[in-house]
Each structure stands twice: as C-alpha cells, then as structure tokens.
Amino acid sequence: MSDLLPLYDSTAADTVLDHDAREAVIDRLLAARTTLGNDASGSPEPGAFEPLDTDFVNWPARLLEDEAELSRIERVGAEFRERADEIVLLGIGGSSMGPRALFSALCDPYHNERPREARRNAPRIYFEGDNLDNNFLVALLDRLAHTTDQRWRLLVTSKSGNTIETAIALRVFLAALEARLGDAVEVAESLAVMTGADSPLRDQAVALGCSNIFTLPEKIGGRFSVMTSVGLLPAAILGLDIRALLAGAAEMTRVFGEADPGDNPPLDHAATSITAEEHHGMNVRVLSVWSKALEPLGLWHDQLLAESLGKDGRGATPLTAVNTRDLHSRGQQHQDGRRDKLITNLMIDEPRNIPLVIPPRPDDTDELNRLAGRTLHEVLDAAIRGTNLAYAEDARPTADIHLPRLGEFTMGALLQMLMLAITLEGYATGINPFGQPGVEAYKRHMHNELGR
Numbered sequence: 001m002s003d004l005l006p007l008y009d010s011t012a013a014d015t016v017l018d019h020d021a022r023e024a025v026i027d028r029l030l031a032a033r034t035t036l037g038n039d040a041s042g043s044p045e046p047g048a049f050e051p052l053d054t055d056f057v058n059w060p061a062r063l064l065e066d067e068a069e070l071s072r073i074e075r076v077g078a079e080f081r082e083r084a085d086e087i088v089l090l091g092i093g094g095s096s097m098g099p100r101a102l103f104s105a106l107c108d109p110y111h112n113e114r115p116r117e118a119r120r121n122a123p124r125i126y127f128e129g130d131n132l133d134n135n136f137l138v139a140l141l142d143r144l145a146h147t148t149d150q151r152w153r154l155l156v157t158s159k160s161g162n163t164i165e166t167a168i169a170l171r172v173f174l175a176a177l178e179a180r181l182g183d184a185v186e187v188a189e190s191l192a193v194m195t196g197a198d199s200p201l202r203d204q205a206v207a208l209g210c211s212n213i214f215t216l217p218e219k220i221g222g223r224f225s226v227m228t229s230v231g232l233l234p235a236a237i238l239g240l241d242i243r244a245l246l247a248g249a250a251e252m253t254r255v256f257g258e259a260d261p262g263d264n265p266p267l268d269h270a271a272t273s274i275t276a277e278e279h280h281g282m283n284v285r286v287l288s289v290w291s292k293a294l295e296p297l298g299l300w301h302d303q304l305l306a307e308s309l310g311k312d313g314r315g316a317t318p319l320t321a322v323n324t325r326d327l328h329s330r331g332q333q334h335q336d337g338r339r340d341k342l343i344t345n346l347m348i349d350e351p352r353n354i355p356l357v358i359p360p361r362p363d364d365t366d367e368l369n370r371l372a373g374r375t376l377h378e379v380l381d382a383a384i385r386g387t388n389l390a391y392a393e394d395a396r397p398t399a400d401i402h403l404p405r406l407g408e409f410t411m412g413a414l415l416q417m418l419m420l421a422i423t424l425e426g427y428a429t430g431i432n433p434f435g436q437p438g439v440e441a442y443k444r445h446m447h448n449e450l451g452r
C-alpha cells in the first residue's frame, strides 16, 4: 500500500532555500515530533499546550480496531444511501470542509447531476449551514420541495452544538422535514447528528427521538476531525471506502513517527515551510492544486493552516490556487510579485478517467495539429514542469506533493499528512495549533448586535 502514499519532493525549493537553516529546523522538528508523540500517547510533558487536542494523531489506527463503531457508521451510511435521494449536510468550518473535500476529490465531478446508478447508487449531497446567505437557503429549500421523490434527509455536524449558522439552518430544514413528513418517528429516522458529548444539539436530537447520534471525540478539534464520523459518515453515504481512508491516514501516522527526514512527508513539508518563513521571510503559503477536484481540499487546508497557526500576531497566510486556471490570474503575481511566497504543488500522477486524446483537424487553423494524438494529461504535465521551471529560473521556491492517484487510501494519507505537518510546525515554533480563540470576537459582537 505504501506506493499509494503521497510523496513530498523539495528538490527545487532546496536550491533556493538556505541549507544550514533547513538542517537546524529539522533538528527542532525532530524534538517537536518526540513531544507531539508523547502528548498524543497520553503522556504530556509539563508545560504542554492547553488545549491539547492531539487525539487525531492515533485516531485512524484506533478506529480501525473499533469494529463496533466502524460498522455502525457503515450501517447508518448504507441506510441513508438506500433510503435518501438527497442529503443536506449542515455544518461550518471543520464540521463541513473535510466532508466537502472528500466529496469533491473522490466522487464524480457531476455527481449531483447524474442519475442514481451513475453515482454509485448514492444520494445527491448539498452543503448548507455554512453561511447566512438567504438566497442559497431559499434556493435549496425550493429545490428539495420540487424533487419528485421527496426522499431527502438531514446530517447535522456541530461539535459545540451552538454554532449559530448551523443551528439556524437546522431550524429551517427541520421545519421543512416536519412539514413534509408530518410524523415524528419518520423525522427522527431522517436525521443523523454528529456532536460533542455535552452539547445542546445532542439534547435537541435526543428530544426529537433521533437514534443516529455520533459522539465526537473530546480531544479532536473540528478542523482535525475529518477521520471521525464528521467525514466518515458522509463518505459512507456516498459509497466511499471508509476503511481505506482510515488505513491511508494510519499509514501516514506510522511513517511520520518512524521515518527519517527526507522520507517523512509531514516533517519534510514542515521543514521547507518553516525555513522559507523564518529564514527568507516567505510568509505566504500557496497550495497550488493541479486538479479542479482538489479545490475544496485546498480550502480545507486554508482553514487548517489559518486557524491552527494564525495566532498572537504570527502564522503564515494560506492561499489555494487551482491550476492551470489561476496561472491566468494569480500567476502573474506568483511569478513576478513580492518574494514572500512558498509554492507547494499538489498533483495527481495518474488521471482517474481514460485520458482524453487531442483530435486532429483537417483545417488546422488553430495550429494545434502538432499536439494531435497527445493526451490532455501530457499537456498538463508540460504545464506543471514549465511553471516549475519558470519559478526556478527566478529563484522562486517550489515543492511538490505527488499523489500517485486519487483514491480513498491516498486521500486519507494526504489529509493526515497535512494535519501532522501543521501540528508539528506549531510544536516547533511555539504556536499552539489547537483551539481558535480569535474566532470568538466576531461571535461576541454579533450576539450583542442581535440583542443578547
């Protein structure tokens, strides 16, 4: 299976970044890895971070051993897949972005537009409760009201159970569900809830008679929760192999704990990132994804980096670019603007579908017959290599993350790699990657504005 792991290659960045500085960073990262390992195994050292939400590290391996919980997720997933034609997933931030990344990376790009048999017999999926946008809520309610089958169901994820965007959306969709079904038992059956052990959402779900309640682990924060029921239940509903997702993540944790620098993707990625920022002042991190399917993964990563390390006036700024699209927008600045960026490419080595071949034309007015017979993937490959060469010529550092192909095992490993890299960076730089105290300020003011 290890040939399905993401590979990290910083050869190009290494020609630009200071070698001695990187070696010194690696020493700090090795010490940080030991501390993180101790914290994650339940033996924190004095002065450990508070909060200390390290359970995500060993969670995939642990859940793979918990047959009862895994089969429960699969059973509820299969039931929702069979009995619903639409799923509305309510959640925001860490309670939404992980499942969204999995959906986009692993399902057909036109999943919701396809007939049922062409989407693994899975329901369509819609993401809401992640905004206060009246038009989108109204449009989705209208869409659901006009489906012929009327078999839509609701997933609600909120660890705290009191996030206002999600809670308002729940009221709205619950009212629609109740109006449609008119029967409390059916409403309860049409609902699954993922929440903390002690949350008002749990009380609400219990009061509704819902038995599909999944308790989120106390020591795993929202943006680190994609390998819990938060990501796994939607994935199971979509017909994805959740055991392979977990296996990939568990394997990445193993590699992280055992491998030397140079063969350790989370540690190597953190080493390049810290060196670029501390030694070269490059405090913008561009995750340049070379597939449209990975844009939501990029947004998930933006959140992970921003909420974990953007604290106390510190932390790099994340930015997702989708290429080749953004070569025609941000590309100018990345090639020619401030030297404040580290670019990490995320590319898929093997396309999932049959490679499209460029057809010849008798007229050749566009002069593309020189490319006739070549595949789109070959052209993309040339674009990646060409862009990297252009950056290298101007001493702009790039690193590559290679995904052998886009499947559950590799995605699980990639998500875990990025969570480990960012956590390790926090440990090595003295920033607590857990918690998000800065998010409270807007909530306080908003509640005041609303008169509470």
Ligand code: PA5
Pocket: 092, 093, 094, 095, 157, 158, 159, 160, 161, 162, 163, 166, 221, 222, 223, 224, 307, 436
């Ligand atoms: O990473 C985090 O903890 C946050 O992004 C949360 O996931 C987000 O604020 C949603 O919180 P909750 O799940 O409590 O509704």
